[in-house]
Amino acid sequence: MAAYLATTDELALPLGEAEFARLDLPNRLAVLRARTSGRIVFTTSFGIEDQAVGHAIFTQGLPIDVVTLDTGRLFPQTYDVWAETERRYGATIRALYPDHRRLETLIAEQGIDGFRNSVAARQACCGVRKVEPLRRALAGAAAWITGLRADQSHARAQTHFLAIDSVHRVIKVSPLADWSRERVAAYVKAESIPYNVLHDQGFLSIGCAPCTRAVKPGEPERAGRWWWEREEKKECGLHGRLAPSVASPAGAPIPLRKD
């Protein structure tokens, strides 16, 4: 089976969107692994989508680097499901932490909960606690797997199975892009996958504790994230500029934007 190399100047998709769409979740990950040269990183926040993806990786023993970004502000329940996941699969999940100098500077400048003061202050906190550690997690990787779903929010509606992330210079893979939340929940239940108990208490999307609340019935899935902000497009900065792969056949090199 041919493998396509990621280079510093261009990235080649290991398979096409149509082929990817026909596969079930375990095979999406297995075929991706088989056709990709180099390190593949899966970043998990232990939300229900990530638990489904992690299950498919661990139960197949795929050589994929499973990492989490521990911001230091996570819910106790998130650490519980982290530990339970390690027990269930006999794995140790690699954690990346904020650079302590940057964090100390941030806290000195804005205080411990300064992220509530403005969108810029919040983005600065996410930058130190999430975005910079993610950059280190993806350094030198060929591909990055996420648990994004297209129907999570307007901002994520254009999520593709495969895309070129020109910021991190990796192929970004979202194997649940076409799954609904109900389908994820059914899969987790059928496979007895451990999940964060906060999901049973109205927390549909779970991030840092001070920046996440439960959502009311009928509210958008991500309405509980940074709920005090008015901006519709609320993201932490992990999922930035992408060149989607829809028109790109497998193996066709896609030049990276130099931005």
Ligand code: SF4
């Ligand atoms: S979600 Fe909140 S606490 Fe977590 S990194 Fe972003 S601003 Fe900071």
